[in-house]
Amino acid sequence: MSSKIRVGIVGYGNLGRGVHKAIGQNEDMELVAIFTRRDAARMSADTNVNARFESISNIERFRGEIDVMILCGGSATDLPEQTPLVAASFNTVDSFDTHAKIPEFYRAVDEAARKGGNVSVISTGWDPGLFSMNRLLAESILPQGKEYTFWGKGVSQGHSDAIRRVPGVKAGVQYTIPVERAIASVRSGENPELTTREKHERLCYVVAEQGADTAAIEREIKEMPNYFSDYETTVEFITEEKLQAEHSGMPHGGFVLRSGVTGEGTQQLIEFGLKLGSNPEFTASVLVAYARAAARLSQEGASGAKTVFDIPLGHLSPHSAEALRERLL
Amino acid sequence: MSSKIRVGIVGYGNLGRGVHKAIGQNEDMELVAIFTRRDAARMSADTNVNARFESISNIERFRGEIDVMILCGGSATDLPEQTPLVAASFNTVDSFDTHAKIPEFYRAVDEAARKGGNVSVISTGWDPGLFSMNRLLAESILPQGKEYTFWGKGVSQGHSDAIRRVPGVKAGVQYTIPVERAIASVRSGENPELTTREKHERLCYVVAEQGADTAAIEREIKEMPNYFSDYETTVEFITEEKLQAEHSGMPHGGFVLRSGVTGEGTQQLIEFGLKLGSNPEFTASVLVAYARAAARLSQEGASGAKTVFDIPLGHLSPHSAEALRERLL
Numbered sequence: 001m002s003s004k005i006r007v008g009i010v011g012y013g014n015l016g017r018g019v020h021k022a023i024g025q026n027e028d029m030e031l032v033a034i035f036t037r038r039d040a041a042r043m044s045a046d047t048n049v050n051a052r053f054e055s056i057s058n059i060e061r062f063r064g065e066i067d068v069m070i071l072c073g074g075s076a077t078d079l080p081e082q083t084p085l086v087a088a089s090f091n092t093v094d095s096f097d098t099h100a101k102i103p104e105f106y107r108a109v110d111e112a113a114r115k116g117g118n119v120s121v122i123s124t125g126w127d128p129g130l131f132s133m134n135r136l137l138a139e140s141i142l143p144q145g146k147e148y149t150f151w152g153k154g155v156s157q158g159h160s161d162a163i164r165r166v167p168g169v170k171a172g173v174q175y176t177i178p179v180e181r182a183i184a185s186v187r188s189g190e191n192p193e194l195t196t197r198e199k200h201e202r203l204c205y206v207v208a209e210q211g212a213d214t215a216a217i218e219r220e221i222k223e224m225p226n227y228f229s230d231y232e233t234t235v236e237f238i239t240e241e242k243l244q245a246e247h248s249g250m251p252h253g254g255f256v257l258r259s260g261v262t263g264e265g266t267q268q269l270i271e272f273g274l275k276l277g278s279n280p281e282f283t284a285s286v287l288v289a290y291a292r293a294a295a296r297l298s299q300e301g302a303s304g305a306k307t308v309f310d311i312p313l314g315h316l317s318p319h320s321a322e323a324l325r326e327r328l329l
Numbered sequence: 330m331s332s333k334i335r336v337g338i339v340g341y342g343n344l345g346r347g348v349h350k351a352i353g354q355n356e357d358m359e360l361v362a363i364f365t366r367r368d369a370a371r372m373s374a375d376t377n378v379n380a381r382f383e384s385i386s387n388i389e390r391f392r393g394e395i396d397v398m399i400l401c402g403g404s405a406t407d408l409p410e411q412t413p414l415v416a417a418s419f420n421t422v423d424s425f426d427t428h429a430k431i432p433e434f435y436r437a438v439d440e441a442a443r444k445g446g447n448v449s450v451i452s453t454g455w456d457p458g459l460f461s462m463n464r465l466l467a468e469s470i471l472p473q474g475k476e477y478t479f480w481g482k483g484v485s486q487g488h489s490d491a492i493r494r495v496p497g498v499k500a501g502v503q504y505t506i507p508v509e510r511a512i513a514s515v516r517s518g519e520n521p522e523l524t525t526r527e528k529h530e531r532l533c534y535v536v537a538e539q540g541a542d543t544a545a546i547e548r549e550i551k552e553m554p555n556y557f558s559d560y561e562t563t564v565e566f567i568t569e570e571k572l573q574a575e576h577s578g579m580p581h582g583g584f585v586l587r588s589g590v591t592g593e594g595t596q597q598l599i600e601f602g603l604k605l606g607s608n609p610e611f612t613a614s615v616l617v618a619y620a621r622a623a624a625r626l627s628q629e630g631a632s633g634a635k636t637v638f639d640i641p642l643g644h645l646s647p648h649s650a651e652a653l654r655e656r657l658l
Contacts, residue, residue, distance in 0.1 A: 021592045140618045267606040273598075274599055274600070275593075286470050296457060312641050313466055328465050329461045329636055329637075
């Protein structure tokens with residue numbers, strides 16, 4: 001490893017752009033290249049982005065020149081294929097978030113990374129990631145207790161896509177909103193049993209096609225199984241201009257709470273929360289901190305797949321253990 | 330190590346009693362003995378406590394019979410002496426919290442633990458401990474940002490002691506209270522510069538001696554340098570009965586917030602908070618989770634002093650890495 005950690009980015013969508021910006025905030029890191037399936041020459045020519053683009057097919061040529069690859073593809077199709085492939089040749093970090101498939105993904109990546117002698121940090125970001133860490137931490141400290149995760153207020157891509165598939169809908173955005181009353185009940189130590197409807201509500205801003213039947217659109221959204229029918233759903237029709245002006249950001253966030261008891265029924269509450277102006281930029285910042293950890297673990301001789309549960313927090317920081325003890329403990 | 334983690338407790342004040350109760354909540358642990366400087370035979374005879382008491386002078390006889398010693402003494406005089414001594418023969422965990430002396434304490438414990446081939450987790454609990462972890466995590470993810478720690482609402486022993494030293498005061502309790510307005514300002518992303526007075530206020534419940542000059546007491550408290558003069562302080566005189574009935578618990582808590590920016594000025598907020606019905610019982614629960622980590626690290630062949638920054642979170646849990654990935658990631 002050179003004096004700076006040499007980083008590659010694979011994929012240049014919202015997350016990849018966030019990683020690019022985040023690397024700029026960390027003085028111990030330098031971006032070597034961005035790997036893309038698109039036309040690398042044309043992307044390099046774009047003067048708005050000051051970076052070297054390379055075709056993903058050239059990635060193997062960078063062996064020995066890049067300490068860690070940050071994989072910014074999607075969980076549905078990109079990462080299940082990409083992570084094992086890249087982990088055979090490089091240390092990697094990704095944000096694989098298809099929960100049910102994590103064990104299977106872990107095994108595939110672990111095998112590839114071990115063979116290659118590389119470290120592969122999988123499924124980091126904020127959920128999975130920081131939220132997972134807080135679930136683990138809180139349950140280990142308060143074994144007698146109950147855990148609650150709330151998401152939002154934030155844009156859900158899946159639900160926004162579902163709205164846009166409704167006939168007569170030109171554009172739309174869906175916000176997941178945690179129910180304040182439910183959070184207050186958890187914080188008060190009431191240990192409520194909460195139904196799906198009691199935990200989150202859904203707010204949809206919809207731009208209708210000209211002449212569309214808005215009553216029918218509203219009904220179809222509210223009755224959509226899995227996505228909306230189990231929730232208190234509000235549908236608000238707005239203009240395309242307003243949607244652009246007020247709802248093109250990607251805010252998100254949420255809370256992990258654990259309410260437990262110690263001794264003879266003493267109430268204890270642990271709470272972790274995020275309020276994110278941009279979901280992809282924040283996820284990117286988490287990926288970059290774990291890229292540092294991956295490079296360091298590899299330097300220490302580790303290999304295989306790792307999760308946020310396996311990595312000491314000190315490895316996320318550019319500062320020495322001694323400095324951290326003195327300043328932050 | 331036997332199938333259960335065999336634990337010893339050193340010191341049986343509020344914290345030691347909390348650890349005793351917390352061990353009872355963790356099925357993978359068993360209490361072997363409580364070591365005390367007091368009369369062990371008399372303490373064993375106390376039928377209210379179902380445990381074996383031993384004189385601290387017999388501790389060496391338990392080599393090989395105890396996997397980890399949880400040290401429950403105070404930071405002022407007990408731990409600086411006890412931890413290096415016990416760490417020479419056993420894995421240990423403690424809650425040393427004299428911040429300025431942590432580097433020196435670390436070196437002494439590290440040397441003793443290495444010589445003995447043991448693991449010694451120092452300075453855990455919630456601050457130092459969970460709050461430290463969140464400071465480190467948040468600053469590693471959001472390097473461009475500002476960190477705020479608020480304590481309370483909770484009883485400060487040091488400040489309560491200071492009240493009780495004022496002439497004419499029979500008894501008293503001091504609550505440290507975070508200023509809501511300040512927290513709201515941080516949460517809103519305003520990145521305020523906060524003075525001492527703007528962050529916390531102090532609320533004192535005082536029982537005056539019969540015939541004491543309460544105006545003089547109030548003035549003396551409010552003008553006390555270091556403890557109260559830099560704060561908005563409220564002094565309320567109450568009866569001894571009311572003090573007993575309403576203020577004999579040891580609640581505490583607080584918040585660690587980091588407000589930062591990513592990309593082109595996007596606001597991001599990370600918040601961790603605790604609301605504790607009992608400070609010593611919660612600290613005890615953290616110590617017990619880290620006792621598990623100490624035993625496991627030792628089993629893996631590690632030795633020396635460790636802090637919360639050095640220990641993977643998975644080591645705090647009784648569950649396997651595979652089960653944690655499947656259920657909590």
